[in-house]
Amino acid sequence: MITVDEALSHLFSLVSTLPEELIPLTEAAGRVLAHEVQATRNQPPFAASAMDGYGVRADEVALDAKFKVIGESAAGLGFDGDVRAGEAVRIFTGAPVPDGVDFVLLQEDCDRFGSTITITSDPGDNANIRPAGADFVIGQPIAAPRRLTPADVALLAAMNIAQVPVRRRPDVALISTGNELVMPGDTPGPDQIIASNTFGLKALLDQAGAHARILPIARDNEASLAMAFELAEGADLVITIGGASVGDHDLVGPVAAELGMEQAFYKVAMRPGKPLMAGRMGKAAMIGLPGNPVSAMVCGHLFVLPVVHAMLGLPAGRRATRQARLTTDVAANGPREHYMRARVADGQLTLFDRQDSSLLTILSEANALLLRPVGDGPRATGDQVDYIPL
């Protein structure tokens, strides 16, 4: 058995950053920027008014001063001329500030009569002008890698980057194994259950930026498993679920080995999820997850998500943890890292009483995995502990 950290570093060595592709800006949110992009223009491209009002010369601004309005600068169509002493230009938010103007009076601070305005309230010191390039200038970078947020998408638009270089989504093939499984919507026999792991994992991995596809269930025989691996062709990552334990029907390891899988490890010192295997299988990385539903999903969070992140070019590492305070005492932990299902609210972490790795109802109610390090001593109510948000 190896540690969780050793398993992760094996896993990272099995994959590499995927190539980039250009996608339309409307599809960029949530994707990972592949290389630095640079603004193709200045923003604003000209000194722009920050308010609706009148552009004048700052040295003429005083209460009761009068100006003659000689034209208008609107957003999209500026005033083409000089503004001289005693003159003003009607100007709107975002419009170019004309030559000669270095102050924008708020319209609320002026009275207008015909083509004459008078300053009727103290206009203050703020010139209400946004200098050219105040937001960004040509060549200003957005650094990669970076998972693009809605605000990033707005910024890319403003920079006129209509096509965005992002990492291709990892193609992940999900194979559940076992004679006991039928697909949702099917009618199970008396000894059968419904395949659930592939559905939960697909949701998890798709949210993380992968493209996961659910393959037909592989039965507990070599031909069926071999067929499933064949259908996985083209995947960057092949994930099997179940059949990786020590039972006589656990054929994933042997069949994968026959198909050329070079095993990197088998068994990790953790709970739930000890029987985890991984290796390289042709062009794909392969991870064998345990078949217990909670083990499969926990290993999805702990191992598969970081692997997906690595393929997307994001920093390779453990899932980030947060801190909360225990609402109960917990006993000392043993020689395996333990990830206990819990609910965090208002900084307080409450463990579920039932921690069996078959209980999807509990996992569905949980929003956190309490991390118990190897050999961690007993912890008391109120202790600050680390957890992974789900």
Added chain:
Amino acid sequence: MITVDEALSHLFSLVSTLPEELIPLTEAAGRVLAHEVQATRNQPPFAASAMDGYGVRADEVALDAKFKVIGESAAGLGFDGDVRAGEAVRIFTGAPVPDGVDFVLLQEDCDRFGSTITITSDPGDNANIRPAGADFVIGQPIAAPRRLTPADVALLAAMNIAQVPVRRRPDVALISTGNELVMPGDTPGPDQIIASNTFGLKALLDQAGAHARILPIARDNEASLAMAFELAEGADLVITIGGASVGDHDLVGPVAAELGMEQAFYKVAMRPGKPLMAGRMGKAAMIGLPGNPVSAMVCGHLFVLPVVHAMLGLPAGRRATRQARLTTDVAANGPREHYMRARVADGQLTLFDRQDSSLLTILSEANALLLRPVGDGPRATGDQVDYIPL
């Protein structure tokens, strides 16, 4: 001017929960469950082995005890018969526990020779059996409304709910207004800039579960705006950006009114984003956002996201806040709620020096909006403050 809370309660009165639709399980993650669903089966459907090993009678379990292996119970195909004194059945994880068996010996605790096993290690007290229905029983509910997580999707699969009743996605039409705008990829004139707000908002709203569509830019004339409103036909929510201020070219209010918009409010006591308007326009709700990029996105977070949540049947209310500690002093706030761009790391909130509402570079670096309530006094370094995560 009305308060942020008043604006929100007006907004909630403009929309109603959308109808439900049935979708395939593979598309359910992130969608909002429309009504309670119930398990159609027990899980496990039978008492199931939690380990690979041998099923025996608990009262015979003792070190050195011997059993005759009379058959096998595999996952998907149980053992059809009784297990009597002195007998054992080879059993695998997830397989049905045969009649007569109430203890599963771990295979690591036994030696097998031919069809005889001997207990060679202390098997402990754990029977390694999961009772029927331990995870869920027929009729057990998943309560609605609920935004479905990957674990929920796995649970729905296990319950054999292959089609999931969810709220229809709100159809949101996004109209940016202004002669100064061109679409990303176009070549702007010297007085023009690139439309960015619709792209940022689409990303934000799509992530929240809406289906946002970007309409053609409306120019600063009545015909163009009227055409844009016409293209919004069928939307649940029409959002305009810009043109809602007091400038001569701000036509959104007048044109919408001509088209029958019943205005619920105009102007909210907040920064950034004061010139916010909303109303009812035929079958759709209409929100007019300010045109400054940061104002538009902040109002998207503060107002549009809660409205989308309400349409999805989720509880209607303000965005949830978290707490962090200030890394600098901040001055007292005035009569408008102020949402200041900030970066939170390790529980520390650092404000950006530049808070101008035109700065998308700052918004893109920000991951939090510091919430300054109306009339909030000065705050000192180290004070605990509320923020909205971005």
